Every structure is written in structure tokens, then in C-alpha cells.
Amino acid sequence: QKEVEQNSGPLSVPEGAIASLNCTYSDRGSQSFFWYRQYSGKSPELIMFIYSNGDKEDGRFTAQLNKASQYVSLLIRDSQPSDSATYLCAVNLQLGNQFYFGTGTSLTVIP
């Protein structure tokens, strides 16, 4: 089992819809969870981070963390074509205190 797993997609949603991206992780002791967005040919940029169970909202983005089930998700409301990118889940695993990325989910928002 990989340390961080994401559905690679591609995920396509119509403009204005909600996009739901999911991520699971292996280390139950993980404390920090991050979502990055990476446009083609660019470096990853931080969207959100979450440390506590529950939801965290920032504009159109909501991160959800469930430590008991070891998953973290990202919801994008009112999806826009400019949201089309690869979304990377990153987890700071307690074991070895290393930072692991999932392989990313490719999202396409169709106008």
C-alpha cells in the first residue's frame, strides 16, 4: 500500500458543478494534510491545509478530514474552467516525519 493514494482520474465536471477529490493515507498518526494544485508545466501551489478532523472552508474550496477513516478530501464548489489542473494531496506522515504526495488527480472543468 502506498503512503498516500489518490484516484488518478481524469475527473471531468461541468462548469458550475461541485468537484470532489479524495485521498487516503496509510499512517494513522499523520498530523498535517495539504492540497496542492499543479497546472501543466508549472510547479505545485498550495490551496489549503487542514490539521483537525472536520471541514475547513476557504472560498470555493472545502477540505474535509476524517482521521478515523484516514481520508482527506477536497471539494471545489462552482467549478470554473480555470480550476482544470492536477490536484495533489500531501500528507506529513508521523512515521519518519516525511512529506508524501499522492500521484495526483487530473480535473477538467468543461465550459
Next chain:
Amino acid sequence: KAGVTQTPRYLIKTRGQQVTLSCSPISGHRSVSWYQQTPGQGLQFLFEYFSETQRNKGNFPGRFSGRQFSNSRSEMNVSTLELGDSALYLCASSLQGSYNEQFFGPGTRLTVL
């Protein structure tokens, strides 16, 4: 505040050569992490430096090494290059360490021929 800078942006080398990549973190950030990104493997952690000390290391061979200077700038060195080392090398800086949010530089695209 200036972002993370990496030099050079592009490099072409041949097998057997060595290469040094440079990363300047955001002012005030003491942690620099290095990652290798390839289409097949995604982003893979190489190592993290904090206050001139290597704090964490990923599962890469000893040909990959790094260091950090007193001004927090970091260099990564790859010796005896192999074709499989062709990748985008990204560095990321953070205030205290990889458990904080990290900010990425634009990357160095290395091609090994």
C-alpha cells in the same frame, strides 16, 4: 516577499556527468526540501534540510546529495547521471519544516542524454 527561486531552469547533461542545482528559499524560511517529479512516479521526496542539517531523507541512492548554507540557500548534487534521472527537480521552502505548508519554486528541468 520574493518567492522560491531555482537555478538553472533547464539543464541538459550526458550520462556519467554530475550536476548541481540551486535553490533560494523565501526569506525567513529555514527549511528546504527537494523533490523529483516524473510522469510515472509523481512527486518523490529526496531530502529536507533545516538550519544546515539534513533532517530527513527519502529513498534515493547516494548519488543524490545536498547541502544547505547558513543563509538557508540549498544545493542538490547528482553524480554519475543516469538516463532515469531526467526529471523536474523541485525545491520547496517552509518556515519550520515539512509539517508546515511548503512553497515550491519553479523547478529545474534536467534532461540526461
